[in-house]
Amino acid sequence: MSDHSHEISKHVRIYFIVGIALLIGTVLTVAMNSVHFDSMAVTIAIALFIACVKGFLVAGYFMHLMSEKKMIYSILGATAFFFAGMMYLTIFARDDTPLGTLHTGSGEAFHPAEKSAAH
Amino acid sequence: MDIPYVAQPRQDTGLYNAKVGIWLFLASEVMLFGALFSSYIILRVGAAPGSWVHGLLNIPIGTFNTAVLITSSVTVVLSWSALKAGNFAKYRVLQAITILCALGFLGIKSFEYREKFLHYEVWKTDGTRLLGHIDYNGTHPLFWKTETLAQQKLDSIKFVPDPYHYTMTAKEMAHARKGGHGKEHEPVTIKTSEITRLSSFVPAHSTYFGIYFTLTALHALHVLGGAIVIAFIWGPGAKLWKTDPDRYINRVEVSGLFWHFVDLVWIFLFPVLYLL
Numbered sequence: 001m002s003d004h005s006h007e008i009s010k011h012v013r014i015y016f017i018v019g020i021a022l023l024i025g026t027v028l029t030v031a032m033n034s035v036h037f038d039s040m041a042v043t044i045a046i047a048l049f050i051a052c053v054k055g056f057l058v059a060g061y062f063m064h065l066m067s068e069k070k071m072i073y074s075i076l077g078a079t080a081f082f083f084a085g086m087m088y089l090t091i092f093a094r095d096d097t098p099l100g101t102l103h104t105g106s107g108e109a110f111h112p113a114e115k116s117a118a119h
Numbered sequence: 120m121d122i123p124y125v126a127q128p129r130q131d132t133g134l135y136n137a138k139v140g141i142w143l144f145l146a147s148e149v150m151l152f153g154a155l156f157s158s159y160i161i162l163r164v165g166a167a168p169g170s171w172v173h174g175l176l177n178i179p180i181g182t183f184n185t186a187v188l189i190t191s192s193v194t195v196v197l198s199w200s201a202l203k204a205g206n207f208a209k210y211r212v213l214q215a216i217t218i219l220c221a222l223g224f225l226g227i228k229s230f231e232y233r234e235k236f237l238h239y240e241v242w243k244t245d246g247t248r249l250l251g252h253i254d255y256n257g258t259h260p261l262f263w264k265t266e267t268l269a270q271q272k273l274d275s276i277k278f279v280p281d282p283y284h285y286t287m288t289a290k291e292m293a294h295a296r297k298g299g300h301g302k303e304h305e306p307v308t309i310k311t312s313e314i315t316r317l318s319s320f321v322p323a324h325s326t327y328f329g330i331y332f333t334l335t336a337l338h339a340l341h342v343l344g345g346a347i348v349i350a351f352i353w354g355p356g357a358k359l360w361k362t363d364p365d366r367y368i369n370r371v372e373v374s375g376l377f378w379h380f381v382d383l384v385w386i387f388l389f390p391v392l393y394l395l
Binding site: 004005008011012015016018019022023026027029030033034036040043044047048050051054055058059062063069070071072075076078079082083086087089090093094 | 132133134138139142143146149150153154157160161164165178182185186189190192193195196197200203204289290293375376379380382383386387389390391394395
């Protein structure tokens with residue numbers, strides 16, 4: 001077997017392993033969700049942690065980001081910077097939801113300012 | 120004059136044109152979906168207590184659809200490997216599976232959408248809210264709303280309520296589902312005069328369904344677009360394999376990168392929309 005074909009078959013094995021890991025991760029996400037933790041923060045943290053691991057596997061191995069060229073990393077670095085900035089703005093504005101964008105189900109718009117009155 | 124670097128990489132960057140192009144495009148896609156995820160977070164944390172819809176999506180079907188998309192991602196990367204090894208026949212089979220998976224994903228998603236369009240919430244004048252299905256002469260109608268009752272000149276509707284409501288906690292909903300053995304209650308007759316609002320699970324139902332349909336429909340459009348590109352390269356575009364195999368492999372790689380991105384987005388959408 002030549003070095004080239006040996007290299008390809010090695011990669012194929014990795015792709016299969018990653019695929020199986022992704023399927024296991026999916027089952028694990030659903031299983032953990034059925035546990036019903038008392039804290040919503042724990043539930044969210046677990047679900048997002050598993051999703052991040054799965055995302056890393058797809059990006060790292062299927063999209064070959066584990067061994068990509070420098071220019072691709074530069075593009076993604078800039079993307080990560082702006083993405084983080086956008087998420088910072090989201091956290092910054094979390095209690096400043098625009099009027100009329102939320103519906104309680106009664107058909108009337110809900111404003112976060114009413115939240116404290118509801119308690 | 121030929122355009123340089125369409126097949127062979129530039130010496131300084133080590134990349135061919137299309138690869139730089141697809142990564143720049145994916146960067147813009149990250150910001151697009153990121154903005155929608157950001158909207159989701161803002162809407163969710165700002166929602167009134169008990170008003171955020173949850174627990175109404177079909178988790179087994181969503182899980183199966185996730186598995187379908189993961190399988191397609193594996194076949195995409197394997198087909199690219201097969202081409203790199205010069206095995207065109209294997210590539211063809213694997214990409215055919217990818218296209219079938221894409222169609223399967225969209226078919227399942229359509230089924231899920233239909234389920235939502237015939238599932239209703241009724242708000243009654245006494246403050247009671249019921250989830251369930253309308254039984255209209257033995258059929259389950261789609262897309263009815265409050266105005267439909269007047270248009271159809273109905274005095275009452277026959278409603279088959281669910282044993283749960285999203286104002287319950289996830290634990291209470293699971294318990295109610297088990298208690299009812301997953302079955303619906305007996306049909307009840309609700310007078311039209313007692314109904315303040317009627318809505319199927321469409322975007323106008325609630326903020327949750329608004330963002331749910333926005334995110335999943337945009338994702339489904341990406342699946343459709345990706346499938347069309349992969350099918351073109353697999354079918355009529357395959358002539359390039361004979362004339363310029365390096366460029367053909369590049370096209371498969373670039374379309375594959377887009378496909379993996381679509382998979383990556385779904386990996387985050389699934390827990391956020393179905394489970395949390």
